[in-house]
Amino acid sequence: MVKKILVVDDEPSIVTLLKFNLEQAGFSVMTASDGREGYEMASNQSPDIIVLDLMLPQMDGMEICKRLRQDKINTPILMLTAKDDEFDKILGLELGADDYLTKPFSPREVIARVKAILRRTQDAGETSSQEDKSLTIGNLEVFPEQFEAYFNKEKLELTPKEFELLHYLSSHRGKVLSRDQLLDSVWNYDYAGDTRIVDVHISHLREKIEEDTKQPQYIKTIRGFGYKMEGPKNE
16 A cells, blocks of 8 residues: 655745655655645545655644644654754754754655655564464553553553553563663664664653652653563552
């Protein structure tokens, strides 16, 4: 099945370049030239992935990302930014983006990132046939096949990247995992040591499964090394 990509950017040259190259790579491409139109298309057209510029008229990329996640729309988002500004990148990830790419970029790099995100989303379901139907740790249940997780019997609202990280941690329960190892295993390509991306997503997960984020019972910080998934002490 052909994957649908929504490209939201107000620079016609970039839209034309991305549309041509993505279609050559076998994708179906929809485009929007301002934030409001992009938000409506993302909400109503069910794209498989969104390539979203940060700086847009009507509604910027951060606001679009925030609103989509508030609407429980977890379509993967690749954020484009012309600013080489770490705050913008981290904030975008905090608001629910799955990846970011700084302009200028090559079409080949965009295609590689898009394919990697889609492959990770697909693999999360396919690999489950080789695993247990679910992973249970205390009050946390992870269902790889359904791409779902529950805490205290309530479904967690997770972005694709948050789910992948939670699944990886849960399937390696009791093992200390370094930030670099998590980057390599969950993000699948080199982030040049940008381990703050891991910390941002760990923080998001803790907000959803820990009663006290300052004294976590599930995702433990191992100082100087990384993180480890454990069950609550009374399990």
